[in-house]
Amino acid sequence: MSLRLLIILTFIETKTSMSIPELLINDGFLTKQDWEKINNFSARTGLSFIKIALDFGYISRKNYERSLTNAGYKFQEIREQSFDEEILSKIDLKFADQHVAMPLRIENNKVITIMTDPSDQLFIDFIRFTYDLEPEIIIASDLEIVWLSNKLLGDKYVKSAVYELFKRDPSSSAYTTFSSGQLVFLFILFGIVVIGLVLYFKNTSIIINVIISFFFLIAILFKLFLALVGSRFELHQAVTRDDLKKLKEDDLPIYTILLPVYKEDKLIKKLIWNLQAIDYPREKLDIKLLIEEDDDKTLNAVRNLDFPAIFEVIVVPFHMPKTKPKACNYGLHFARGKYLTIYDAEDIPDIDQLKKVVSMFNKLPSNYICIQSALNYYNRNENFLTRMFTLEYSYWFDYLLPGLDTLDIPIPLGGTSNHFKLENLIELGAWDPFNVTEDADLGVRAYAKGYKIAVVNSTTYEEANNEPINWIRQRSRWIKGYMQTYLVHMRNPVALWKKLGWRGFLGFSFFIGATPLTFLIYPFLLAIFISYVVFDLSSIRTLFPDWVLFMSIFNLMVGNILMIYINMMAVFKRRFYELILFSIANPIYWLMHSIAAFKGLYQLIVKPFYWEKTEHGLSKVTSPTNIIK
Amino acid sequence: MRNQSKYLPFITILLAVYYLVWAIYLNKAGYSSQEALFYIEKSKIIIDGLGTRLRVMGLTAPIIPFYISFIFSPINTLLAPVIASAICTALLFYIIARPLLKRVRGNFYLFLLLIIFIFHPGILYAACSGKSIALVLIFFFLFFFNLLKFYRSNTTFHVSIASISLVMLIFCDYKFIWLSLFFIPLVLSITIESLNLSEKESIFRLFLSFNNPSLRRKLINKTFALYIILFILPLACVISYKLLNLTHANDLNYSEQSPYATWTVLSEKLSFDQLSTSFVYQLPENSLLISARIIMFCPLILIAVYLFKNSTYQILTLLTPFAFVEFLHIKYEKVFLLHEYYLIFLVLSLLCILYKAQTIKDQTTLKWVVGIFTLVQLFTGYIFLKDSSISEEQNFATILFDHSADKELNENVDMANYLNHLPAGSHVLVDDAIAFPIVAHADSIQKLTLPYQSVFLSAIEAPDKYDNYILLATEKNEVTGFTQLNNRYIPFIKKVNSGLRIHRVYETDNWILYNIFY
Numbered sequence A: 001m002s003l004r005l006l007i008i009l010t011f012i013e014t015k016t017s018m019s020i021p022e023l024l025i026n027d028g029f030l031t032k033q034d035w036e037k038i039n040n041f042s043a044r045t046g047l048s049f050i051k052i053a054l055d056f057g058y059i060s061r062k063n064y065e066r067s068l069t070n071a072g073y074k075f076q077e078i079r080e081q082s083f084d085e086e087i088l089s090k091i092d093l094k095f096a097d098q099h100v101a102m103p104l105r106i107e108n109n110k111v112i113t114i115m116t117d118p119s120d121q122l123f124i125d126f127i128r129f130t131y132d133l134e135p136e137i138i139i140a141s142d143l144e145i146v147w148l149s150n151k152l153l154g155d156k157y158v159k160s161a162v163y164e165l166f167k168r169d170p171s172s173s174a175y176t177t178f179s180s181g182q183l184v185f186l187f188i189l190f191g192i193v194v195i196g197l198v199l200y201f202k203n204t205s206i207i208i209n210v211i212i213s214f215f216f217l218i219a220i221l222f223k224l225f226l227a228l229v230g231s232r233f234e235l236h237q238a239v240t241r242d243d244l245k246k247l248k249e250d251d252l253p254i255y256t257i258l259l260p261v262y263k264e265d266k267l268i269k270k271l272i273w274n275l276q277a278i279d280y281p282r283e284k285l286d287i288k289l290l291i292e293e294d295d296d297k298t299l300n301a302v303r304n305l306d307f308p309a310i311f312e313v314i315v316v317p318f319h320m321p322k323t324k325p326k327a328c329n330y331g332l333h334f335a336r337g338k339y340l341t342i343y344d345a346e347d348i349p350d351i352d353q354l355k356k357v358v359s360m361f362n363k364l365p366s367n368y369i370c371i372q373s374a375l376n377y378y379n380r381n382e383n384f385l386t387r388m389f390t391l392e393y394s395y396w397f398d399y400l401l402p403g404l405d406t407l408d409i410p411i412p413l414g415g416t417s418n419h420f421k422l423e424n425l426i427e428l429g430a431w432d433p434f435n436v437t438e439d440a441d442l443g444v445r446a447y448a449k450g451y452k453i454a455v456v457n458s459t460t461y462e463e464a465n466n467e468p469i470n471w472i473r474q475r476s477r478w479i480k481g482y483m484q485t486y487l488v489h490m491r492n493p494v495a496l497w498k499k500l501g502w503r504g505f506l507g508f509s510f511f512i513g514a515t516p517l518t519f520l521i522y523p524f525l526l527a528i529f530i531s532y533v534v535f536d537l538s539s540i541r542t543l544f545p546d547w548v549l550f551m552s553i554f555n556l557m558v559g560n561i562l563m564i565y566i567n568m569m570a571v572f573k574r575r576f577y578e579l580i581l582f583s584i585a586n587p588i589y590w591l592m593h594s595i596a597a598f599k600g601l602y603q604l605i606v607k608p609f610y611w612e613k614t615e616h617g618l619s620k621v622t623s624p625t626n627i628i629k
Numbered sequence B: 001m002r003n004q005s006k007y008l009p010f011i012t013i014l015l016a017v018y019y020l021v022w023a024i025y026l027n028k029a030g031y032s033s034q035e036a037l038f039y040i041e042k043s044k045i046i047i048d049g050l051g052t053r054l055r056v057m058g059l060t061a062p063i064i065p066f067y068i069s070f071i072f073s074p075i076n077t078l079l080a081p082v083i084a085s086a087i088c089t090a091l092l093f094y095i096i097a098r099p100l101l102k103r104v105r106g107n108f109y110l111f112l113l114l115i116i117f118i119f120h121p122g123i124l125y126a127a128c129s130g131k132s133i134a135l136v137l138i139f140f141f142l143f144f145f146n147l148l149k150f151y152r153s154n155t156t157f158h159v160s161i162a163s164i165s166l167v168m169l170i171f172c173d174y175k176f177i178w179l180s181l182f183f184i185p186l187v188l189s190i191t192i193e194s195l196n197l198s199e200k201e202s203i204f205r206l207f208l209s210f211n212n213p214s215l216r217r218k219l220i221n222k223t224f225a226l227y228i229i230l231f232i233l234p235l236a237c238v239i240s241y242k243l244l245n246l247t248h249a250n251d252l253n254y255s256e257q258s259p260y261a262t263w264t265v266l267s268e269k270l271s272f273d274q275l276s277t278s279f280v281y282q283l284p285e286n287s288l289l290i291s292a293r294i295i296m297f298c299p300l301i302l303i304a305v306y307l308f309k310n311s312t313y314q315i316l317t318l319l320t321p322f323a324f325v326e327f328l329h330i331k332y333e334k335v336f337l338l339h340e341y342y343l344i345f346l347v348l349s350l351l352c353i354l355y356k357a358q359t360i361k362d363q364t365t366l367k368w369v370v371g372i373f374t375l376v377q378l379f380t381g382y383i384f385l386k387d388s389s390i391s392e393e394q395n396f397a398t399i400l401f402d403h404s405a406d407k408e409l410n411e412n413v414d415m416a417n418y419l420n421h422l423p424a425g426s427h428v429l430v431d432d433a434i435a436f437p438i439v440a441h442a443d444s445i446q447k448l449t450l451p452y453q454s455v456f457l458s459a460i461e462a463p464d465k466y467d468n469y470i471l472l473a474t475e476k477n478e479v480t481g482f483t484q485l486n487n488r489y490i491p492f493i494k495k496v497n498s499g500l501r502i503h504r505v506y507e508t509d510n511w512i513l514y515n516i517f518y
Helices: A003-017 A020-026 A032-045 A049-055 A061-070 A093-099 A121-131 A142-153 A155-168 A180-199 A201-232 A241-246 A265-276 A296-303 A324-332 A353-363 A384-407 A422-427 A438-448 A468-489 A493-534 A538-543 A546-574 A577-606 B002-028 B034-048 B054-059 B063-071 B080-103 B108-119 B121-128 B133-153 B156-170 B174-194 B202-211 B213-249 B264-277 B287-297 B300-307 B312-331 B339-359 B363-386 B391-402 B407-420 B432-441 B456-461 B489-496
Strands: A101-107 A110-115 A134-139 A255-261 A285-292 A312-316 A339-342 A368-377 A418-421 A452-462 B469-473 B501-507 B511-517
Touching: A020 A032, A020 A049, A020 A061, A032 A049, A049 A061, A049 A093, A049 A142, A049 A312, A093 A101, A093 A121, A093 A142, A101 A121, A101 A142, A110 A121, A110 A142, A121 A134, A142 A296, A142 A312, A155 A324, A180 A201, A201 A384, A201 A493, A201 A546, A201 B156, A241 A353, A255 A265, A255 A324, A265 A296, A285 A296, A285 A324, A296 A312, A312 A324, A324 A422, A324 A438, A339 A353, A339 A422, A353 A368, A353 A418, A353 A452, A368 A384, A368 A422, A368 A438, A384 A452, A384 A468, A384 A493, A384 A546, A384 A577, A418 A422, A438 A452, A438 A468, A438 A493, A468 A493, A468 A577, A493 A538, A493 A546, A493 A577, A546 A577, A546 B054, A546 B156, A546 B213, A577 B213, B002 B080, B002 B108, B002 B121, B002 B391, B034 B054, B034 B063, B034 B080, B034 B264, B034 B432, B054 B213, B063 B080, B063 B133, B080 B108, B080 B121, B080 B133, B080 B339, B108 B121, B108 B339, B108 B363, B121 B133, B121 B339, B121 B363, B121 B391, B133 B156, B133 B174, B133 B312, B133 B339, B156 B174, B156 B213, B174 B202, B174 B213, B174 B312, B202 B213, B287 B300, B287 B312, B287 B339, B287 B363, B300 B312, B300 B339, B300 B363, B312 B339, B339 B363, B363 B391, B407 B432, B407 B469, B407 B511, B432 B469, B469 B489
Parallel strands: A110 A134, A255 A285, A255 A339, A285 A312, A368 A452
Antiparallel strands: A101 A110, A339 A418, A368 A418, B469 B511, B501 B511
């Protein structure tokens, strides 16, 4: 044996006799202070050293692997490893997750155990005491262990994520799209209309026209009213800078952030920068990146990060329906926070958003269980679609939701940046995995249980959809979700009315129910209008008497004008003056809504739980960093 | 203050009752405005008429006062406009008094407001005439009130409400569309003020913002956005309404220019005739002196200007209605300025007082001045109404102060009474372009063949086939030129149909009723 080889072997032996934290300190990837911090944190939370080191930004996965490989450890592929159900039955996923380790089988009188940190004595002791055998450790990447442990041990959690609400409160679950009563009602209504059209074509057409046109006008007047109420308080700061100054870091609670992603590999780096900018103590953040089992793209993107991540990866085992709420429900089992929020991968929340929410929760009565932040877009000037989207969102989050909040009408929560009290969220049965707008549904469910939702003066900037087909896909899901939500809560209208009160009931009907309906009927009204006014189609005159046409045209015109006006108002608060004229193009934008509405309606009937995935990362606009307004 | 607020609805109701009593009394004493009669007649057509009433329903202008009056038709068709105007004036009081109580301490200003609303002849005219003045004043007040609030709060809410008020104002009196003209420079001034610049002087702010590309872009964007948010709604509504005019009356300006759609056509014609044919060429409303007349009518406006002396664009805002009225006088040069356009200044001055009075340190002096000016204003209000060039306003003052009846109205009522007593089954050919005061008093509208019906044109061509009677305007009738059914009709119809046998059955100064023999 040459001297050189002897030196190397001695070096390796010295290193392997070190604990992993010592090894990392020795390699300069960790400081002693960090180790001390991790140990303190571990003592408080029960999380293992390696879990904290890798998920709280102390060391990057690449450096960890580098350090261990240099020390002579060999990382192995584990996905194809065989396993024994009986061995697995003795360990809970949460424990395996805390230690990033799990036993697989017994071989040669040893428990084959996969671990990321082979020096985790607590877990080794667990193996010895549980199986009464010594472990044989296979070193593997933490992400691989997370993937395998969730896949093999996550069954009961994923089942709970899918069926919990359905079991606990079937009347609130969208598992059944149409109830028998609703089907009977719809068929009777359809029958009456058909009979009416066959027997009294003219009169039935007139009645339908009058009802639709008034419904259209009332729905828009209601939106105008809400926007005016909302705009009245546009300068009101729910949380001021002084309120934030009063918060003490030590008193801040643990905050869970769920990041459900699917094939968002392009956005992972961006996501980490945005998360790192959040002004909240790192150890009090409990960030969970929820990756689907079949999403190797995102998992590899996380693996390839060459800087420390500040999130924990949770792999959601395969189970239908493959929806975002199911992933969130699954992540909820591992959430440690007092409060919880959801962000999308491309989101850029204001850096003080979490603190604002904590401050606001401290101020609000205990029945406020959710706070919604405003959403807006950072790529608003990219193209026509992003401009229109920005107008719509500005109106929705800056005027409409505050209007609903002021009038104490159920708020349909936005897809992200809604901050919950965790215990109340669980009490409500969390998100409905069968509902494709689970957020809107949850808002109504919270109100029905007597809880309240508030709106905070903080914004999360998202990426506006800049591609028409992608836009229609996304919108069709939203509109389908509104239909689902309306159908779910209208299974017993009287009970709903009693729960929400007349204001809440009307608000819900005009907001959730009327929105898809308006988009479905809009093209017909527009067609009648254009045929009559522009082309002077005489057969329309013979079908409808003058007074019906007069009213319909009046309603459509006033409705369109008011809706355009509401959108114009929206840019004022945000000072996006350059967008004001684009409001005029709203009738075209609504036609796109109508296309999406028909697609949504079709899907509601044929595949109600299908989640139309929105492609993110299409924008070419470099996103700004988090902004404090 | 809370107690006063609690009593405010009660005071408002009492005020409404007070106006109603006056209105009904004056109505019974023989006063009725052309506008009120026009609304009554159109309401009757909608309720009892036969044939296509769509055009009457949708294109009668001004549409909002007409609809408000129509709401009260089920109570009493003849009194509906005055009920509407009485209630709207009481509502105006409430709308002014509510913020007044919130902003100003003490009872003094509320007391003054009550004095004005009880005794000011102009306000009584607005309340008891059945005209749209009260509605105009309400929306005028709301428009300016929200603009002033917007200057302070800079919120979209106030500018949107101002815009909606402007829409309502325009649909109460179309001439107010010209008010927007004078807001064009004002909006620029508002934007310049709202830019975040260290320079305080407006002119230097303008200079700075025009010479800096970034500021210039911001200034242009914001100014444009403000224009849009303030004026797009009125503009779009007017365009849509005109479009409806075009589709349903084949005339873009039907509701402004047709005597079948609006009463203003005839009243303006009368003003025009009076001014152009008068032997003594007098111009009581000399354009240079209009503003001076306004100040005489409403000296309180001087206090309003004083209260805002340190705020440039608030002052400009107050001066805008002066420019507007001067403009109206130039644009409609042969038309007398209605009392309504004087009353807007009364409302504006009240608004300024309620908005700013509390900021004045020497409240005692202010109260004295406001009190004295209010008393002066009651007197000038009386003078202006009594000496008004518009006969309708003069008539009101005469009946209010001298209790003498309107002769012309009596004549219309007499003719209507005669029509009411015609044998059952009789049909009368009437052109309500000018005969609406008679139709308004007719018991049964179904007895009359009117222009809204498709048979009207055929009835004019062959009256004997459709009607038993024809109502014609005499040569003395001031608006005889607005109808085919005047003294030239008989020779014309005799030429067409020589076999037609007619004879006079009833005649007044302005009207002749002919019976058709078969």
